[in-house]
Amino acid sequence: MSETGPKRAPGLAHAIVTCFLPFAAGYLLSYVFRIVNAVVGPRIAADLSIDMAALGVLTSTYFVGFVLLQIPGGVMLDRFGPRRVQACLLLFAALGAALFALSSSIATLGASRALIGAGVAMCLMAGFKANTLFWPPERLGTANGVLMAFAGLGGVFGTLPVTWLADAFGWRGVFWTLSATCVAVAAIVWFAVPDRRPERRQSLSEALLDVRRILLAPAFWRVVPLCATAQAAFQAYHTLWTAPWLVEVAGLPQAAVPGAMLAVLLGIIPGYLLSGAATDHAAARGIGKDTLFAAYTGAFVVLQAAIVASPPTGIAAIAVWIAYVVLGTGSMIGYLILTPLFSSALAGRLNTAINLLVFLAAFLAQASIGHCLALFESLLGASRPAAHAATLALVAAIQAAAWIWFMAGRRAIAPRGVGRSA
Numbered sequence: 001m002s003e004t005g006p007k008r009a010p011g012l013a014h015a016i017v018t019c020f021l022p023f024a025a026g027y028l029l030s031y032v033f034r035i036v037n038a039v040v041g042p043r044i045a046a047d048l049s050i051d052m053a054a055l056g057v058l059t060s061t062y063f064v065g066f067v068l069l070q071i072p073g074g075v076m077l078d079r080f081g082p083r084r085v086q087a088c089l090l091l092f093a094a095l096g097a098a099l100f101a102l103s104s105s106i107a108t109l110g111a112s113r114a115l116i117g118a119g120v121a122m123c124l125m126a127g128f129k130a131n132t133l134f135w136p137p138e139r140l141g142t143a144n145g146v147l148m149a150f151a152g153l154g155g156v157f158g159t160l161p162v163t164w165l166a167d168a169f170g171w172r173g174v175f176w177t178l179s180a181t182c183v184a185v186a187a188i189v190w191f192a193v194p195d196r197r198p199e200r201r202q203s204l205s206e207a208l209l210d211v212r213r214i215l216l217a218p219a220f221w222r223v224v225p226l227c228a229t230a231q232a233a234f235q236a237y238h239t240l241w242t243a244p245w246l247v248e249v250a251g252l253p254q255a256a257v258p259g260a261m262l263a264v265l266l267g268i269i270p271g272y273l274l275s276g277a278a279t280d281h282a283a284a285r286g287i288g289k290d291t292l293f294a295a296y297t298g299a300f301v302v303l304q305a306a307i308v309a310s311p312p313t314g315i316a317a318i319a320v321w322i323a324y325v326v327l328g329t330g331s332m333i334g335y336l337i338l339t340p341l342f343s344s345a346l347a348g349r350l351n352t353a354i355n356l357l358v359f360l361a362a363f364l365a366q367a368s369i370g371h372c373l374a375l376f377e378s379l380l381g382a383s384r385p386a387a388h389a390a391t392l393a394l395v396a397a398i399q400a401a402a403w404i405w406f407m408a409g410r411r412a413i414a415p416r417g418v419g420r421s422a
Contacts, residue, residue, distance in 0.1 A: 019134035022189045023127035024150045026086055029185055030120035031154025032178065034062065035239045039162045039258055040171040052244060054106060056370030059240050061110040063363030065117030067356055071211060073122040074352035082126040087190040093119025094182035101175035125351060145276035155265025163258040210349035219341050222409040224357055226402040227334030230297050232361035233395050234328030238264060241369050242321050249385045250317035260318050267322040271329030279333060289337045290410055296330025297403055303327055304396035308389045337413060
């Protein structure tokens with residue numbers, strides 16, 4: 001039976017176990033899927049005789065399924081509640097992982113990975129929705145920040161443990177294990193989480209009208225290009241392209257990559273916690289979120305330019321990519337800039353509209369980087385390290401253009417109540 005109306009106040013421990021950790025486990029699992037090809041990708045490429053450019057396209061199909069589910073997934077969350085949506089979609093992820101384990105062609109692998117992306121597309125949004133339903137408003141910031149920090153734990157499980165599994169059972173065994181884990185987490189969500197749904201159900205036509213209002217707002221198009229390009233660079237590199245960069249530019253042996261990637265991905269945890277704390281700290285001192293967003297994304301671009309100008313090697317390379325991940329989390333502040341500009345009735349549609357463009361950009365970046373590397377090598381005669389430098393320079397230049405666009409129109413994001421009549 002579903003529950004609507006005022007929130008009850010369960011004990012803290014009970015609320016964490018039944019209303020938070022099941023969704024955190026789902027988000028953790030979604031991040032394992034997002035980065036797993038960075039670890040087992042070379043094994044897949046060797047087994048199926050595909051090059052890294054093809055692997056990049058294959059890996060990026062995750063974002064295709066992810067993007068396609070954003071708007072309908074948001075509607076499902078509003079209509080059926082996070083418990084039902086999360087549990088059901090995770091079963092699709094389980095099916096995708098099983099099909100991936102059985103596949104032997106690029107086409108079937110890509111379709112399977114797209115199904116995985118669709119299955120985990122609402123993991124973060126379901127967690128956010130659950131937090132609004134089960135936690136009081138004064139705890140939402142903390143709850144959301146801690147939830148996002150679970151991405152770092154997903155990085156932990158997606159590196160060394162995945163490597164050990166692959167050594168023992170092969171890359172197909174990794175995906176069979178992930179498939180079984182999806183089923184287990186879906187069962188936990190279904191049986192542990194109270195079935196609480198919002199009082200008002202929103203139709204698809206209403207949701208699309210809300211999206212149209214959001215997309216017509218000038219503030220949206222000032223913030224989202226920078227948010228999307230920065231997130232695209234962040235996602236594309238730490239989920240796939242950092243690993244080959246460490247081998248081909250920094251000179252790390254392939255055997256050292258899982259440990260190095262574990263260290264890099266652990267940076268997600270302090271990254272999200274620090275950016276959330278910095279936002280609250282800045283607000284308490286009268287510093288706007290737009291200023292903090294500009295500082296984070298500007299520093300992120302500068303760091304990429306520094307990597308291009310003077311590529312680090314050895315331990316220094318790992319430290320630099322940890323800094324990359326920490327700064328990359330700050331691009332999520334863009335979501336917080338837009339939220340108060342719209343009415344609370346549009347909050348769900350706003351987040352999925354941003355996600356739609358962010359992960360579309362992530363798909364394009366992850367799929368394109370491999371082709372850019374091949375292009376710079378073949379057409380310009382560049383060495384592999386030089387091709388990496390040119391590619392990262394292009395990625396940074398696109399973000400720099402978006403940063404200038406954002407800075408030139410900051411008045412458009414002044415909180416004058418865009419869409420607040422809803």
